[in-house]
Amino acid sequence: GAGVSQSPSNKVTEKGKDVELRCDPISGHTALYWYRQSLGQGLEFLIYFQGNSAPDKSGLPSDRFSAERTGGSVSTLTIQRTQQEDSAVYLCASSSIHRGTPMMETQYFGPGTRLLVL
Amino acid sequence: AQRVTQPEKLLSVFKGAPVELKCNYSYSGSPELFWYVQYSRQRLQLLLRHISRESIKGFTADLNKGETSFHLKKPFAQEEDSAMYYCALKGRDFGNEKLTFGTGTRLTIIP
Numbered sequence: 001g002a003g004v005s006q007s008p009s010n011k012v013t014e015k016g017k018d019v020e021l022r023c024d025p026i027s028g029h030t031a032l033y034w035y036r037q038s039l040g041q042g043l044e045f046l047i048y049f050q051g052n053s054a055p056d057k058s059g060l061p062s063d064r065f066s067a068e069r070t071g072g073s074v075s076t077l078t079i080q081r082t083q084q085e086d087s088a089v090y091l092c093a094s095s096s097i098h099r100g101t102p103m104m105e106t107q108y109f110g111p112g113t114r115l116l117v118l
Numbered sequence: 119a120q121r122v123t124q125p126e127k128l129l130s131v132f133k134g135a136p137v138e139l140k141c142n143y144s145y146s147g148s149p150e151l152f153w154y155v156q157y158s159r160q161r162l163q164l165l166l167r168h169i170s171r172e173s174i175k176g177f178t179a180d181l182n183k184g185e186t187s188f189h190l191k192k193p194f195a196q197e198e199d200s201a202m203y204y205c206a207l208k209g210r211d212f213g214n215e216k217l218t219f220g221t222g223t224r225l226t227i228i229p
Contacts, residue, residue: 003161033216035217035219042222043204045216050215058216059216091162095215106164107217110161111161112161
């Protein structure tokens with residue numbers, strides 16, 4: 001079946017502009033994650049959605065970053081007033097978490113959106 | 119706090135030689151450890167998890183709680199193993215679902 005998809009695949013923007021990144025998770029997956037992959041930094045957790053629960057926003061680096069998940073499916077990550085340090089690959093992942101077997105949960109990753117802030 | 123350390127950014131190994139990618143972690147509770155791999159021009163994917171105690175593509179990893187390590191090993195490297203490898207940790211307590219990743223090791227297999 002279709003995997004996690006993200007759009008756009010590449011985004012170039014000017015410093016100070018707002019950007020929106022989209023993630024379409026695997027159908028039926030209740031959990032959705034955003035990560036950021038900066039050069040030489042590895043992957044950094046940003047935010048996590050699970051069903052109708054309040055999202056875990058503990059990884060968002062500043063209040064310029066926000067995310068929504070509408071209808072329990074598609075998610076949008078918004079970065080306001082972009083800065084050059086926001087340049088990175090933004091990865092989305094989804095998983096199907098079952099309370100009975102949380103240890104067997106697997107996160108499936110999308111191809112990422114490469115953001116370049118000039 | 120959760121922390122994962124991969125001390126080697128780059129590792130080059132000859133084809134047929136043994137491979138060991140190091141991973142150490144810090145976590146106060148009971149962790150679940152993973153290895154993820156990203157081949158050239160492909161998306162990040164799960165390679166193996168410690169709880170399954172499985173061998174995938176000839177790779178194994180044992181969780182050593184005493185040394186807080188989860189090193190990835192393969193006895194005989196193959197060219198197709200060249201990729202970026204990430205060690206990751208997740209707390210086992212329900213509700214702590216985020217993965218904490220190391221900075222990754224780029225493995226290059228020399229023909």
